[in-house]
Amino acid sequence: MRPPAIIERYRSEINAELESVIDGHELPLYNMMKYHLGWTDEKGNPAQKDGGKALRPALCLFSCEASGGDYRDALPAAAAVELVHNFSLIHDDVQDDDRERRHRPTVWVVWGKPQAINAGTAMRILANNAVERLLQLGVSLRKLFHINRRLDEMSLRLIEGQYLDISFEDRYDITVNDYIDMIEHKTGALIEGSMELGAYLGTNSRLTVLAFKKIGMNIGLAFQIRDDILGIWGNETETGKPSGNDIRRRKKSFPFVYTLENCSGIQRKELLAIYQQARPSGEGVEKALEIFEAAGVKNRARQMIEEYCADSNESFNKLDVNEQSRRDMEEVLRFLNDRSY
Amino acid sequence: MRPPAIIERYRSEINAELESVIDGHELPLYNMMKYHLGWTDEKGNPAQKDGGKALRPALCLFSCEASGGDYRDALPAAAAVELVHNFSLIHDDVQDDDRERRHRPTVWVVWGKPQAINAGTAMRILANNAVERLLQLGVSLRKLFHINRRLDEMSLRLIEGQYLDISFEDRYDITVNDYIDMIEHKTGALIEGSMELGAYLGTNSRLTVLAFKKIGMNIGLAFQIRDDILGIWGNETETGKPSGNDIRRRKKSFPFVYTLENCSGIQRKELLAIYQQARPSGEGVEKALEIFEAAGVKNRARQMIEEYCADSNESFNKLDVNEQSRRDMEEVLRFLNDRSY
Numbered sequence: 001m002r003p004p005a006i007i008e009r010y011r012s013e014i015n016a017e018l019e020s021v022i023d024g025h026e027l028p029l030y031n032m033m034k035y036h037l038g039w040t041d042e043k044g045n046p047a048q049k050d051g052g053k054a055l056r057p058a059l060c061l062f063s064c065e066a067s068g069g070d071y072r073d074a075l076p077a078a079a080a081v082e083l084v085h086n087f088s089l090i091h092d093d094v095q096d097d098d099r100e101r102r103h104r105p106t107v108w109v110v111w112g113k114p115q116a117i118n119a120g121t122a123m124r125i126l127a128n129n130a131v132e133r134l135l136q137l138g139v140s141l142r143k144l145f146h147i148n149r150r151l152d153e154m155s156l157r158l159i160e161g162q163y164l165d166i167s168f169e170d171r172y173d174i175t176v177n178d179y180i181d182m183i184e185h186k187t188g189a190l191i192e193g194s195m196e197l198g199a200y201l202g203t204n205s206r207l208t209v210l211a212f213k214k215i216g217m218n219i220g221l222a223f224q225i226r227d228d229i230l231g232i233w234g235n236e237t238e239t240g241k242p243s244g245n246d247i248r249r250r251k252k253s254f255p256f257v258y259t260l261e262n263c264s265g266i267q268r269k270e271l272l273a274i275y276q277q278a279r280p281s282g283e284g285v286e287k288a289l290e291i292f293e294a295a296g297v298k299n300r301a302r303q304m305i306e307e308y309c310a311d312s313n314e315s316f317n318k319l320d321v322n323e324q325s326r327r328d329m330e331e332v333l334r335f336l337n338d339r340s341y
Numbered sequence: 342m343r344p345p346a347i348i349e350r351y352r353s354e355i356n357a358e359l360e361s362v363i364d365g366h367e368l369p370l371y372n373m374m375k376y377h378l379g380w381t382d383e384k385g386n387p388a389q390k391d392g393g394k395a396l397r398p399a400l401c402l403f404s405c406e407a408s409g410g411d412y413r414d415a416l417p418a419a420a421a422v423e424l425v426h427n428f429s430l431i432h433d434d435v436q437d438d439d440r441e442r443r444h445r446p447t448v449w450v451v452w453g454k455p456q457a458i459n460a461g462t463a464m465r466i467l468a469n470n471a472v473e474r475l476l477q478l479g480v481s482l483r484k485l486f487h488i489n490r491r492l493d494e495m496s497l498r499l500i501e502g503q504y505l506d507i508s509f510e511d512r513y514d515i516t517v518n519d520y521i522d523m524i525e526h527k528t529g530a531l532i533e534g535s536m537e538l539g540a541y542l543g544t545n546s547r548l549t550v551l552a553f554k555k556i557g558m559n560i561g562l563a564f565q566i567r568d569d570i571l572g573i574w575g576n577e578t579e580t581g582k583p584s585g586n587d588i589r590r591r592k593k594s595f596p597f598v599y600t601l602e603n604c605s606g607i608q609r610k611e612l613l614a615i616y617q618q619a620r621p622s623g624e625g626v627e628k629a630l631e632i633f634e635a636a637g638v639k640n641r642a643r644q645m646i647e648e649y650c651a652d653s654n655e656s657f658n659k660l661d662v663n664e665q666s667r668r669d670m671e672e673v674l675r676f677l678n679d680r681s682y
Binding site: 167 | 370432436454455459462466469473482485486497503
């Protein structure tokens with residue numbers, strides 16, 4: 001399926017904004033960031049690789065535009081949320097020992113874990129540098145202060161989510177509620193903040209900003225649940241990760257958590273046995289897939305995503321937006337339901 | 342030797358300020374920080390362990406007071422620099438695979454490296470929360486903005502220093518100049534910033550602020566060189582690290598770098614052979630110590646520290662400070678020369 005138009009529409013300007021933040025720095029430390037973002041190869045030569053969907057900055061700019069602003073006024077904030085997101089990916093790959101992202105070796109595989117930790121943390125600091133450019137665009141210090149505070153809050157929530165996600169690794173009593181709480185932190189908070197900050201820079205209406213904030217959280221949750229489905233049934237060429245991957249990694253993602261709460265005692269025992277192996281066998285993966293299917297995970301995931309999308313739509317429909325923004329929003333919601341990468 | 346009075350004088354208020362920043366957060370993630378700071382044991386029970394010298398916040402408050410301010414006005418900034426310092430220690434232990442700090446297991450030994458990475462990064466974000474309280478103390482948004490920007494700059498410089506330090510591991514061509522550049526980043530920038538921000542909150546005189554900034558950099562460099570000496574000749578009960586430790590870890594610290602530049606060809610070859618082993622033997626450590634002694638490392642270190650202290654003193658003497666601040670400064674400089682921990 002085609003990605004929503006907003007992803008392509010803003011991409012070159014988002015990249016230019018990101019480049020302006022990173023380019024002022026000289027050390028090879030910053031080459032690691034450029035590599036991660038798909039701009040260079042491992043040696044630092046220019047490349048045009050997949051740098052990810054850049055969904056969060058696109059949603060930030062979209063929210064600015066849809067709430068009545070000029071999206072260019074939100075470019076520094078869009079760059080900031082993308083830097084926060086990518087800092088967390090660089091650390092996440094270190095933490096999860098993941099060797100590949102976007103069909104390329106992860107940063108730590110190339111430069112080692114100690115340096116990848118440095119690159120990730122430095123990238124989080126650069127997010128603060130990014131929003132500073134708002135002052136040049138005429139944003140008041142008071143507004144900038146608010147944006148900085150929100151960036152910190154969403155970063156902290158994201159790290160807390162990462163903390164929760166990792167703490168789930170040794171636990172077999174995670175409920176769907178625990179899971180939702182975890183993804184509200186890990187994924188919801190930053191997408192929520194991306195849309196909130198976009199609207200904050202596009203309108204003075206507090207109600208509109210709050211509406212985009214709510215939409216962002218719903219989109220975030222729908223996005224993560226779909227991500228978890230793709231982590232198990234996704235196609236490797238599209239997602240960049242082998243199918244069944246999250247079973248082999250024994251991730252306590254939605255399919256596992258939901259199934260554990262909704263299957264028979266025998267299946268529960270079988271599933272737990274598979275997830276308690278150091279590395280589930282091919283047979284174990286097959287068996288887990290069977291149990292997930294029987295529990296109706298895919299249907300339930302689709303239902304939940306539809307509910308989150310319906311909530312988003314309801315909030316959105318109360319707003320006074322133009323035709324293009326309405327179409328953009330429809331595309332985003334369709335993407336959340338149907339994306340295969 | 343007795344630590345300088347400023348270390349004890351401000352300690353309880355610095356701790357109270359740090360507690361006020363961390364206490365509002367509930368997740369076990371924050372217990373990792375409390376453990377690291379010496380306030381709790383591994384289970385979260387209250388404890389009173391060594392949380393480090395807290396030199397940076399003490400220098401921050403001292404600079405505020407010495408420049409004519411009320412040190413309490415700088416408490417939020419002092420907490421912030423201490424959080425930046427400790428974030429870097431938590432990550433540093435992960436990166437260097439160090440299992441002990443301040444006579445206790447490091448955070449990653451207790452909670453694992455993935456969670457230690459989270460605790461460190463979250464602590465860096467809390468530094469931003471800490472300085473926000475300045476608004477309640479009547480600091481203007483413009484000043485707060487400047488302080489935030491400086492916190493980001495010094496954090497970035499610190500991470501760059503960490504990057505350089507790690508990149509030295511595979512290199513045997515590091516000069517004393519390279520080394521100084523690295524410690525200006527890794528250690529100098531944050532101590533420089535601690536004193537600069539303290540003065541910034543204590544006086545409106547730009548020249549005074551710049552003087553404290555310069556003093557801070559000199560103190561930082563002297564501090565790090567002394568640290569490197571203690572990393573090799575320090576006494577384990579005092580430093581918390583076994584003597585000769587930095588040789589076994591093959592750190593490219595001052596003694597190694599200086600000696601390599603200032604010894605005979607034969608000694609150079611011997612030293613390189615020792616440092617190119619995976620883990621130098623007891624015999625290798627003894628031999629390296631011998632070569633360091635022959636090169637006069639300790640003398641040269643003492644000379645350099647004295648020069649940095651003299652520079653600090655010269656800047657300080659131009660300022661109009663009261664008798665107590667003068668004594669405080671003398672104690673700090675004596676400490677830099679003679680500290681054994």
